[in-house]
Amino acid sequence: MTDFxxxxxxxxxxxxxxxxxxxxxxxxxxxxxxxxxxxELGGSTQLSAGMFTAAGTSVQRGLGIEDTAERHYQHYMDLxxxxxxPGLIRAFCAAAGPTLEWLLGxxxxxxxxxxxxxxxxxxxxxxxxxxxxxxxxxxxxxxxxQVLDRARRGHGVEAVLNTRVERLLxxxxxVVGVVADGVEVRAxxxxxxSGGFAQQPDLLDRYYPEARAAGDSLFVVAAPGSRGDHxxxxxxxxxxxxxxxxxxMLPTAYFQxxxxxxxxxxxxxxxxxxxxxxxxxxxxxxxxxSGGIILAQDGPVWAVFDEKARLELPTGYxxxxxxxxxxxxxxxxxxxxxxxxxxxxxxxVPAHALTATVTRWNxxxxxxxxxxxxxxxxxxxxKGSPQPPDPIAVAPFYAARxxxxxxxxxxxxxxxxxxxxxxxxxxxxxxxxxAAGEAGGGVLGMRYVGGGNAIANAxxxxxxxxxxxxxxx
Numbered sequence: 368m369t370d371f372x373x374x375x376x377x378x379x380x381x382x383x384x385x386x387x388x389x390x391x392x393x394x395x396x397x398x399x400x401x402x403x404x405x406x407e408l409g410g411s412t413q414l415s416a417g418m419f420t421a422a423g424t425s426v427q428r429g430l431g432i433e434d435t436a437e438r439h440y441q442h443y444m445d446l447x448x449x450x451x452x453p454g455l456i457r458a459f460c461a462a463a464g465p466t467l468e469w470l471l472g473x474x475x476x477x478x479x480x481x482x483x484x485x486x487x488x489x490x491x492x493x494x495x496x497x498x499x500x501x502x503x504x505x506x507x508x509x510x511x512x513q514v515l516d517r518a519r520r521g522h523g524v525e526a527v528l529n530t531r532v533e534r535l536l537x538x539x540x541x542v543v544g545v546v547a548d549g550v551e552v553r554a555x556x557x558x559x560x561s562g563g564f565a566q567q568p569d570l571l572d573r574y575y576p577e578a579r580a581a582g583d584s585l586f587v588v589a590a591p592g593s594r595g596d597h598x599x600x601x602x603x604x605x606x607x608x609x610x611x612x613x614x615x616m617l618p619t620a621y622f623q624x625x626x627x628x629x630x631x632x633x634x635x636x637x638x639x640x641x642x643x644x645x646x647x648x649x650x651x652x653x654x655x656x657s658g659g660i661i662l663a664q665d666g667p668v669w670a671v672f673d674e675k676a677r678l679e680l681p682t683g684y685x686x687x688x689x690x691x692x693x694x695x696x697x698x699x700x701x702x703x704x705x706x707x708x709x710x711x712x713x714x715x716v717p718a719h720a721l722t723a724t725v726t727r728w729n730x731x732x733x734x735x736x737x738x739x740x741x742x743x744x745x746x747x748x749x750k751g752s753p754q755p756p757d758p759i760a761v762a763p764f765y766a767a768r769x770x771x772x773x774x775x776x777x778x779x780x781x782x783x784x785x786x787x788x789x790x791x792x793x794x795x796x797x798x799x800x801x802a803a804g805e806a807g808g809g810v811l812g813m814r815y816v817g818g819g820n821a822i823a824n825a826x827x828x829x830x831x832x833x834x835x836x837x838x839x840x
Contacts, residue, residue: 371400371552372553373398374398374399374400374544374552374553374554374555375392375397375398375399375554375555375556375836375837376388376389376392376397376398376399376400376554376555376556376557376558376833376836376837377399377400377401377402377544377545377552377554377556377557377558378392378399378400378401378402378557378558378560378833379402379532379545379557379558379559379560379561379596380401380402380403380404380410380559380560380561380562380592380804380806381401381402381403381405381408381409381410381526381528382408382409382410382411382412382413382512382560382562382590382592382804382825383409383410383411383412383508383511383512383515383804383822383825383826383829384410384412384560384562384803384804384805384806384807384824384825384826384828384829384832385401385403385410385558385560385561385803385804385829386401386408386412386512386515386516386518386519386829387466387515387803387825387826387827387829387830387833388558388560388801388803388829388830388832388833388836389401389519389524389526389558389833390473390515390518390519390522390524390830390833391829391830391831391832391833391834391837392558392833392834392836392837393519393522393523393524393833394522394834395834395837395838396837397836397837399522399524399833400524400525400526400527400552400554401519401524401525401526401527402527402530402531402532402545402547403526403527403528403529403530403592404529404530404531404532404561404592404594404596405528405529405590405591405592406528406529407528408512408516408526408528409508409509409512409590410562410590410592410593411562411563411589411590411593411776411805411821412508412511412512412822412825412826413508413509413511413512413590414508414588414589414590414626415507415508415821415822416485416486416503416507416508416628416818417503417504417506417507417508417509417510417511417822418485418491418493418501418502418503418504418818418819418822419463419467419470419477419501419502419504419511419819419822419823419826420439420463420493420494420500420501420502420816420817420818420819420820420822420823421439421463421464421466421467421500421502421819421823421827422434422435422436422438422439422460422463422464422498422500423435423436423439423464424464424467424468424502425468425471425479426467426477426478426479426489426490426502427490427498427499427500428479429479430479430480430481430490432490432498432499434498434500436457436460436461436463436464437460438498439460439463439500440456440457440460440461442496442497442816443456443460443816444456446494446495446655446812446814446816447812447813447814447816448813448814450812450813451809451810451812452784452809454784454785455783455784455785455809455810456810457785458785458786458831459785459810459823459824459827459828462827462830462831463823463827466823466826466827466830467502467823469830470511470514470515470826473514473515473517473518474514474517475504475510475511475514476488476504476505476506476510477489477490477502477503477504477505478505482501482503483749483750483751483752484750484751485501485503485818485819486503486507486628487503488503488504488505489503490502490503491503491749491818492653492749492817493653493655493816493817493818493819493820494653494655494656494815494816494817494818494820495652495653495655495656495817496816496817500817500819501817501818501819502819508822511822511826515826527547530547530548531547531548531596532545532546532547532561532596533545533546533547533548533549534546534599534600534603535557535600535603535604535800536551536553537603537604540797540798541797541798541799542556542557542604542797542798542799542800543555543799544557545557555799555836555839556799556800556801556836556837556839557799557800557801557836558787558801558802558803558829558832558833558836559596559597559600559781559789559800559801559802559803559806559807560802560803560804560806560807560825560829560832561592561596561597561806562589562590562592562593562594562596562804562805562806563589563593563595563614563776563777563778563779563780563805563806564593564594564595564598564777564779565578565587565589565593565614565774565775565776565777566587566589566590566591566592566593566594567593567594567595570594570595570598571774571777574595574598574608574611574612574777574779575612575613575614575777575778575779576612577612577614577616577771578614578616578774578777581616581770581771581772581774584619584621584622584623584768584770584772585772585774586619586623586624586625586772586773586774587774588625588626588773588774588775589774589775589776589777593777593805595777596806597780597781597802597805597806598779600781601781604789604791604797604800605791605792605797606781606782606789606790606791606797606800607781607782607790607791607792607794608779608780608781608782608808609779609780609782609808609809610778610779610780610808610809610811610812611779612779613777613778613779613811613812613813614774614775614776614777614778614779615654615658615774615775615776615778615811615815615821616658616771616772616773616774616775617654617658617771617772617773617775618654618657618658618661618769618770618771618772618773619769619770619771619772619773620633620670620686620687620767620768620769621700621767621768621769621770621772622686622691622695622700622701622767623686623687623772623773624685624686625685625686626773629684629685630684630685630686630687631680631681631683631684631685631686631687631688632687633670633672633687633767634672634676634677634679634680634687635676635747635752635756635757636672636673636675636676636733636756636757636758636759637650637670637671637672637676637756637759638650638670638671638672638724638725638728638759639661639668639669639670639671639769640668640669640671640714640716640721640724641664641665641666641667641668641669642664642665642666642667642668642715642716643665643666643716643717643720644711644714644716644717644718644719644720644721644724645720645724646724646727646728646740646741647660647664647668648660648661648741649738649741649742649743649746650670650743651743651746651747651750652746653817653818654815654818655814655815655816655817655818655820656814658771659814661769661770661771662771666716667714667768667770668768668769668770669702669714669716669766669767669768669769670766670767670769671710671721671724671725671759671764671765671766672759672764672765672767673759673760673761673762673763673764673765674761674762674763674764674765675757675760675761676757676759677689677692677693677765680692692765692767695767696765701765701766701767702714702765702766702767703763703764703765703766704763704764705762705763705764706762706764707721707722707725707764708721708722709764710764710765710766713766714766725759728758728759729758729759729760732744732755732756733755733756733757733758733759734755734758735755736753736754736755775821776805776811776821777805778805778808778811778812779808780802780804780805780806780807780808780809780811781800781802781806781807781808782808782809783801783802783803783807783808783809783828783832784796785831786801786831786835787801787802787803787807787828787831787832787835788800788801788835789801789802789807801832801835801836802832803824803825803828803829803831803832804821804824804825804828804829805821805825807824807828807832810824810828811824
């Protein structure tokens with residue numbers, strides 16, 4: 368049992384960031400306690416695929432891939448238009464690889480094999496990077512949490528579950544502990560790793576209104592504890608916030624209500640068209656960029672496919688199944704017609720444009736395997752599916768409304784520096800206060816760099832926060 372009268376570090380939140388912080392501080396010999404608002408540890412990390420984005424790793428080297436943190440940093444900053452703090456992002460990219468090696472040392476298993484997706488252990492393409500950096504562990508996010516929790520127990524860090532921290536203790540401008548369930552608990556430093564605010568509609572309205580624009584199609588896959596406690600801590604301490612209006616929304620069909628491993632996947636043979644009836648993107652483009660591409664279109668965006676594609680959807684999923692598509696058609700929500708021209712009329716797009724789009728699709732990618740305009744063959748090859756998709760030619764034809772509607776994580780957090788120290792409005796560190804994960808703002812930017820970005824942020828900055836808090840107390 369931890370002596371609560373002799374604590375060095377308190378960690379608020381038991382997801383990936385909090386566990387990484389707690390273990391890292393304990394490794395340096397500090398007395399640590401972790402408070403978790405829910406009944407079990409893991410947070411959103413446990414719900415994830417566990418993919419971790421990093422450069423210069425032993426896994427990459429095992430596949431003969433040369434990569435560096437500097438190259439990762441350049442890509443990261445370019446994708447985010449240099450709107451993030453270079454010092455923080457350079458520190459994150461430099462520490463991500465060593466953090467993965469630390470996790471491997473704790474028992475995480477990421478084999479040095481090529482992976483076609485986020486659910487097959489190995490190295491896969493995380494986003495739009497030219498060097499693959501997505502490290503997928505065995506047992507996914509659950510396995511990642513189990514590795515960290517085993518290390519937590521091994522270092523004697525007590526996890527107090529079902530206990531929500533109400534506020535921070537602040538004396539003479541310094542954070543000296545927390546109040547949890549009405550009880551004051553003191554420590555030399557506090558690490559806030561309480562997650563984001565995806566489950567709190569009023570906070571979405573204030574800090575990420577783009578998510579609410581999805582209307583009735585919006586669904587959230589973040590952990591139940593994602594209630595934005597860090598935002599209240601900011602008001603209490605005068606801490607600055609950063610990342611307003613940023614988050615991750617995955618493109619989905621309007622009727623989808625589950626993450627894809629439960630929902631299923633749209634048919635391979637599909638074409639995305641905009642309000643002008645024209646194709647405008649690679650249908651398998653990474654969600655690092657696809658949501659922004661879709662939002663940039665005039666009018667609604669549609670996924671167009673045919674009867675053969677519908678019938679070949681696998682059963683056993685919640686959303687993308689043959690019967691679910693038929694059900695949506697019968698309800699009048701998913702458009703269908705016996706002809707492409709008739710489908711265009713239902714979509715309110717020019718018939719000649721949609722006809723030309725489908726004809727072009729059938730004559731290029733679906734026939735030759737080459738996609739001169741959008742290079743989809745590259746994305747299909749990276750996913751381990753190099754065979755050309757079928758033509759869109761078997762009536763009836765279908766059109767499902769497509770939009771960013773799956774809310775995964777929010778990016779507005781306590782502003783931190785490269786040491787994970789929380790900053791105030793003047794850019795000065797708030798004594799005794801550190802943050803990581805979604806609660807620590809500035810690493811997750813306007814563009815999600817790719818699969819594994821949030822996990823790498825949580826664990827890398829969690830480790831930095833834990834070590835910094837331990838060494839300064």
